[in-house]
Amino acid sequence: MRALLWDGKPYPQGFYLEDVEKPVPKKDWVLIKTKLCGICGSDMGIITGKMALADFMPKPLIFGHEVVGVISEIGEGVESLNVGDRVVVDGAAGCAELGLEPCDMCKLGRYSLCYNQALLGGGLGYNKVNGGGFAEYFLAHKSRIYKIPNNVSDESAVLTEPLAVGIHSCFVGNPVGKKVAIIGAGAIGLQILQACRVMGALETFVATEFEYQAKLAEQLGADHVYCLEKGETPSTEIIMATGKGVDQTYDGVGSAQTLQDAINITKPRGEIIFVGLMREASIDFLMFSVKELKLYGVNGYPLEQVARTPFSIALELQEKGKVKNQLLLTKTFKLEEWKQAFEAQLDKKKHKSTKIAFRHY
Numbered sequence: 376m377r378a379l380l381w382d383g384k385p386y387p388q389g390f391y392l393e394d395v396e397k398p399v400p401k402k403d404w405v406l407i408k409t410k411l412c413g414i415c416g417s418d419m420g421i422i423t424g425k426m427a428l429a430d431f432m433p434k435p436l437i438f439g440h441e442v443v444g445v446i447s448e449i450g451e452g453v454e455s456l457n458v459g460d461r462v463v464v465d466g467a468a469g470c471a472e473l474g475l476e477p478c479d480m481c482k483l484g485r486y487s488l489c490y491n492q493a494l495l496g497g498g499l500g501y502n503k504v505n506g507g508g509f510a511e512y513f514l515a516h517k518s519r520i521y522k523i524p525n526n527v528s529d530e531s532a533v534l535t536e537p538l539a540v541g542i543h544s545c546f547v548g549n550p551v552g553k554k555v556a557i558i559g560a561g562a563i564g565l566q567i568l569q570a571c572r573v574m575g576a577l578e579t580f581v582a583t584e585f586e587y588q589a590k591l592a593e594q595l596g597a598d599h600v601y602c603l604e605k606g607e608t609p610s611t612e613i614i615m616a617t618g619k620g621v622d623q624t625y626d627g628v629g630s631a632q633t634l635q636d637a638i639n640i641t642k643p644r645g646e647i648i649f650v651g652l653m654r655e656a657s658i659d660f661l662m663f664s665v666k667e668l669k670l671y672g673v674n675g676y677p678l679e680q681v682a683r684t685p686f687s688i689a690l691e692l693q694e695k696g697k698v699k700n701q702l703l704l705t706k707t708f709k710l711e712e713w714k715q716a717f718e719a720q721l722d723k724k725k726h727k728s729t730k731i732a733f734r735h736y
C-alpha cells in the first residue's frame with residue numbers, strides 16, 4: 376500500500392512516499408481503507424518542531440488520526456462491524472492496542488488518559504501499532520470504531536474528530552448559561568464554537584486572526600467576532616463588551632500569548648479551558664491568582680457521560696443537521712500532493728485554510 380512516512384527530521388525534510396506492506400488485522404482488530412484524512416494542527420506542530428513531542432514517537436511514522444474510511448478486513452472476534460461499513464475512529468490508543476488488561480482510565484472509556492499510552496508513543500497516527508490515515512490502509516481496535524450515519528457525508532465526517540475535541544472541551548468547561556470567549560477560529564476553535572452553541576452557552580465571543588476565519592465564525596453563529604492583527608490581544612474589546620470579562624474562555628490555539636489573553640479576558644472566579652498542546656512557556660500568572668481563575672487541560676475525547684462518548688455525540692449532531700462541518704473542510708489533496716497539502720495547512724492566511732485533508736479516492 377502507498378504510505379507517506381516521516382523519519383523524524385523537521386519539515387520540509389523527513390517525508391517520503393513508499394509502498395509498504397498492508398497490515399493484517401489480528402483478533403479484535405479491523406483493517407480500514409482510508410477515504411479521507413484531515414491534517415491536524417498537532418501534526419504540523421510536531422513536524423515543524425514547535426511542539427517538541429516527536430521524541431516520544433516511534434519512527435518512521437505514518438501520521439493521520441482524523442480519519443474516514445471503509446472497513447476492508449475483519450479480525451477474529453469482531454462481531455458488530457462488517458466489511459464495507461463506513462466509519463470514523465476514536466484515535467486515542469491505550470491498553471487495548473497494547474493487548475493489556477484495561478487500566479483504570481481505559482475501564483472508564485477514558486482512552487486518551489490511558490496510563491500505558493506512553494508505551495505506544497501516542498494514539499492513531501502517532502504509533503506503529505495502528506499506522507495512520509496518511510496511508511491507504513490502517514488498523515483500528517474494534518472498541519474505537521464508530522459507524523457513520525448514512526446521511527452524513529465523508530466531507531462532514533472528516534471533521535468528527537475535531538468536533539469530538541470541541542464537545543469534550545465543553546464537558547470539561549460546562550458552558551451552559553455562560554458567556555464564553557473562544558480564542559482562535561481554526562478547525563479546533565470553530566468546533567469548540569459549534570459545541571458551545573449546541574451545549575447551551577449564553578453568548579459567544581470569538582477572537583480570530585484572519586478575515587476568512589471571522590466570516591466562518593459568523594456563519595457558524597458566533598454572537599461577537601473580533602478579527603485581530605497578529606500580536607494584538609482581544610482583551611479590551613471583550614472586557615468592554617462584557618463589563619468584567621467572560622465567565623469562561625476556551626483557548627483553541629494553545630500558546631503562551633493566547634493563555635495570557637485568556638487570563639486577561641476571564642472574569643474573577645472564571646474558568647480557562649486550555650485546548651492545546653504546549654510545553655515550556657513564559658506566562659505572567661499574577662492576574663490568574665488575583666482573580667482566582669481555574670485552568671483545565673483537555674486531551675482528546677474521554678468518556679464523560681454514561682451512554683454517549685464525544686464521538687457518538689459528534690456523529691449524532693451531524694446526522695441531525697445541528698452542526699455545519701462541511702464549511703470547515705477547505706480543500707483535499709492526493710497523498711502524492713503532500714507538499715502542497717502541508718503548505719496549505721501551514722500558510723493558513725494565504726490559502727484561507729481551516730481543514731486540509733488527504734483524499735484517497
Ligand SMILES: [Zn+2]
Nearest residue numbers: 415416417441
Ligand atoms: Zn487532531
Ligand SMILES: [Zn+2]
Nearest residue numbers: 470478481489
Ligand atoms: Zn489504559
